[in-house]
Every structure is written in C-alpha cells, then in structure tokens.
Amino acid sequence: NAGVTQTPKFRILKIGQSMTLQCTQDMNHNYMYWYRQDPGMGLKLIYYSVGAGITDKGEVPNGYNVSRSTTEDFPLRLELAAPSQTSVYFCASSSRQEAYEQYFGPGTRLTVT
Amino acid sequence: GDSVTQMEGPVTLSEEAFLTINCTYTATGYPSLFWYVQYPGEGLQLLLKATKADDKGSNKGFEATYRKETTSFHLEKGSVQVSDSAVYFCALRRFESTFGDGTTLTVKP
Numbered sequence: 001n002a003g004v005t006q007t008p009k010f011r012i013l014k015i016g017q018s019m020t021l022q023c024t025q026d027m028n029h030n031y032m033y034w035y036r037q038d039p040g041m042g043l044k045l046i047y048y049s050v051g052a053g054i055t056d057k058g059e060v061p062n063g064y065n066v067s068r069s070t071t072e073d074f075p076l077r078l079e080l081a082a083p084s085q086t087s088v089y090f091c092a093s094s095s096r097q098e099a100y101e102q103y104f105g106p107g108t109r110l111t112v113t
Numbered sequence: 114g115d116s117v118t119q120m121e122g123p124v125t126l127s128e129e130a131f132l133t134i135n136c137t138y139t140a141t142g143y144p145s146l147f148w149y150v151q152y153p154g155e156g157l158q159l160l161l162k163a164t165k166a167d168d169k170g171s172n173k174g175f176e177a178t179y180r181k182e183t184t185s186f187h188l189e190k191g192s193v194q195v196s197d198s199a200v201y202f203c204a205l206r207r208f209e210s211t212f213g214d215g216t217t218l219t220v221k222p
Contacts, residue, residue: 033209042202042214043157058209090156099145099164100206104156 001026006091006105013081013112021076021108023091031094032074033058033102034066036087043090049074081112115140119203119213126193126220134188134216136177136203146170146179146186149202151215157202160188193220 007022025032030051035043045058049068063085065077074093078085088109092102120135138146145164149157161170166181175190186203198220203213 031209040215042212043210045209048209092157094206099162100210101145101147101159101162102157102204102206102210104149104158106156 003027004091004093004103004105006089006108008108009106010109011111013078013110015081015083015112017081018077018079019081019110021078021089021091021110023074023076023105024072025074025091025093025103026072027093027095027103028071029093029095029103030071031096031100032068033092033094034064034074034076035090035092036060036085037090037107038087046076046089078110083112086110086112115144115205115211117203117205117211117213119216122216122218124216124218126218128195128220128222129192130220132188132190132193132197132218134201134203134218136186136188136213138184138186138203138205138211140184140205140211143181144205146177147204147206147210148175148177148186148188149204149212151200151202153199160201193218195220195222 033048034046047066049055091105094100094102116139147162148160150160161172163170163179169178200215
C-alpha cells in the first residue's frame with residue numbers, strides 16, 4: 001500500500017491564482033480530511049468527508065472547496081489564493097474499523113505571494 | 114465541544130533525561146486518544162494510541178496511559194535520545210480529530 005499520497009510537495013502561487021491539491025488513499029478508508037498547519041501551530045481542520053459524495057466543513061473552510069467523487073480521492077481546491085493561505089496542507093484518511101486512526105500524507109507546502 | 118490542551122513548549126532536554134509532555138482533554142464519552150510525532154519537514158506519524166480508559170499505549174520507548182478520572186494522556190519516555198527531537202501532538206478522536214497545538218522537543222547531546 002502506498003498509503004496517503006499528496007501532490008504537489010511544494011507550490012508557489014501568486015495572489016488571486018487558483019490551484020488544486022491532490023490527495024489519494026489506497027486503504028479503502030471512508031473518512032478523509034484536509035488540515036492546514038501554520039508555523040508553530042497545531043493542525044486545523046479545513047474539510048472532511050465521511051464517504052464518497054459527502055463532504056462537510058471543518059474549523060477553517062473559508063477560501064477552500066472540496067469534492068469526493070470516489071472513495072480514493074479527496075482534492076482540495078483553492079480559489080483566489082491569498083497570503084493568509086500560506087501554510088502546509090496535510091491530507092489524512094481513517095476508518096471506523098481502525099478506531100479512526102488517521103494516516104497522514106507527506107504534506108504540501110504552499111506559499112502565496 | 115472537544116478540546117485538547119498540551120503542555121506548552123519548547124522543551125529542551127539533555128540526552129538520557131526523563132521526558133514528560135502533559136496532555137489533558139475535554140470530551141464527552143470515551144474518545145480514542147493518540148500521540149503523533151512530526152519530524153522536521155515531514156507529515157505526522159502515529160506514535161501510540163489508547164482506545165479506552167486505563168489502556169497504556171507504548172512505542173519506541175514512549176508510553177502514555179488513558180486516565181479517565183483526570184482526563185489526561187501524558188506522554189513519557191525514560192531516556193530520550195537526540196533522534197527524539199521533533200514536535201509531538203496529542204489528539205482526541207471520534208471520527209474527526211481534535212489536535213493539541215504541539216510541543217517541540219529538542220534533545221541535546
């Protein structure tokens with residue numbers, strides 16, 4: 001199993017540009033999550049999904065959108081990038097059968113200038 | 114709602130010192146509790162977990178016991194190494210996680 005994979009690893013955006021962060025898991029997990037981690041801080045939940053076709057907002061959803069058309073994929077869309085979105089983004093997945101233990105991807109480091 | 118409070122860092126220790134990182138939580142019911150470790154430039158890795166009261170999670174010399182009576186899940190290690198330098202996160206989980214803010218540990222030779 002590859003686990004949770006994320007692309008790209010790094011990206012620099014100009015203010016107002018858009019991009020999609022990709023996340024794929026091959027563990028057949030129902031639950032998937034997007035977090036952001038600002039320097040020296042913990043993780044903040046952006047969006048989560050409990051299964052294909054079902055998504056919901058987390059703590060900091062503004063400026064982001066997600067979709068979950070398949071069990072495996074959970075892309076995060078940034079529209080009109082702003083400097084406040086400079087952060088490291090982590091995708092994670094979990095399953096009820098494993099007590100919701102979360103498996104994390106390696107992260108995407110995004111800089112908006 | 115759920116919350117996790119971690120001991121503030123940073124923590125600096127000498128090699129072979131004893132480590133304790135405090136973690137307390139607020140939640141209804143019996144959530145699972147986790148400790149994650151994040152090495153520089155990497156994602157979070159699960160260090161240990163406990164899914165019910167009085168369970169002890171352990172891994173790589175680290176231990177934590179799920180204390181329902183004190184709503185705590187303190188991380189301990191008897192003798193730290195330089196390679197343990199990282200950021201440690203306590204987390205509470207139902208199906209979505211609530212993370213503490215992380216404690217940065219630096220171990221000096």
